Amino acid sequence: MDQQRRVRKAKNPDDPRADDHTPEELAIMERFNNPGWDEEETDHLVPMLPVAQLYARDVLLPHPPGGSKADLLQVLWCPFDHPEQEQWMPRTAVFWRSTADVTEILTSPPEPYAAEELYVPVPCVLAPEQVIEYPTPPDLSKELQEQLKDRSRWQAAGARIDAGFAPHLDSYYAGDLSVAPGWKTGGHPRWGYVDPWPRPCLSCGTDMDPLLTIASVEWDGGGQSWIPYEDETAAASPRNHVRDLARRPTAIQIADLHDQQIYYCPMDPGHPHRELMQ
Ligand SMILES: [Zn+2]
Ligand SMILES: [Zn+2]
Structure with a gap:
């Protein structure tokens, strides 16, 4: 399945492959090519794109909400911005499943015939690594923030x-030790793009936890410590496209190379998740 190619071609009205589409798809594509096209209207017309499928046997997942036995997390998104909700990024749907209950699988799931190209991920397999994160300075007490600036403490710790x-x-x-860049489950908010703010569940008021971070880059020029050993050669390259192949394997881009972090309610899988640009 080459979704990117299909989406690119489908955006071109002269695309001969347009003949492969159903009359319903062709009608929607015609609307896309109309200058008066209303993005909000598209929301319920385009099949969502699979973004992440994570098994608990492969990836350390946060505890499933409400003590459920789910061992599979699936995240899909609507591959457009959502200005009507002041959300300049895709809108996600989160599914917790028990693999034992998944018996019937679609052999040819519906694909979007239109999408923002930057929101169509290049399919990847994962090589997950477990790391320990610490809260970034805005989530630390004033006292701890002061201690971070105290050189003698760093020296005493042998850093x-x-x-x-x-x-x-x-x-x-903040850059090299606290929060890892890249796609990840769990962890802490990075902050910086937005100021810290409380994240209560809109249904029950419980503090929400980070579930999944969808990242534009796996590592950047700042925190060198997070560059995987296998990417060090690419990271040292003066050529942008060499670095980008290594640091942006999915090729998705949230705004100006930001992250989209999904938060979930640990109490109940039915409570709506929230998402923040980070
Ligand atoms: Zn949408
Ligand atoms: Zn809740």
Whole structure:
């Protein structure tokens, strides 16, 4: 299945493959090519795209909500911005499943015949690694934030700090030690793009937990410590496309290379999730 190619071609009205579409699809594509096209209207017309499928046997998942026995997390999204909800990124749907209950699988799931190209992921398999994260400075107490700037504490801990970081120890902590870049389950909010704000469940008021981060880049030029060993050669390349092949395997892009982080209610799988640009 080559969704990207199909979407690109489908966007072109002269695409001979348009003949392969159903009359319903052709009618929707015609609307896309209409300058008065209303994106909001598209929401319920385009099949959602699969974005992540994670098995508990492969990836450490946060505890499924409400003590359920789910061992499979599936995330899909509507591959457009949603300005009507002031959400300049796709809107996701989250499904917790028990693999034992999944018996009938569609052999040819519906594909979107239109999508924002930046929101069509290149299919990837995962090579997950487990890392420990710590809250970023905005989520720490004032006292801990001050301690991060105290050079003597770093020295006492035997940390070897690059001289360039010396005046910015809290930035070094934020970039290289606290929150890992890239796609991940669990972890902490990065903050920075938006200021910290409480994330209560809209149904029951329970604090929501980070579930999945959908990242534009696996690593960036800032926190060198997170670059996987196997990507170090690519990371040192002066050629952008060499670096991008390694750091952007899915080729999706949230805004200006940001992340889309999904939060879930740990109490009840039926409570709606929330999402933040990070
Ligand atoms: Zn939508
Ligand atoms: Zn809730």
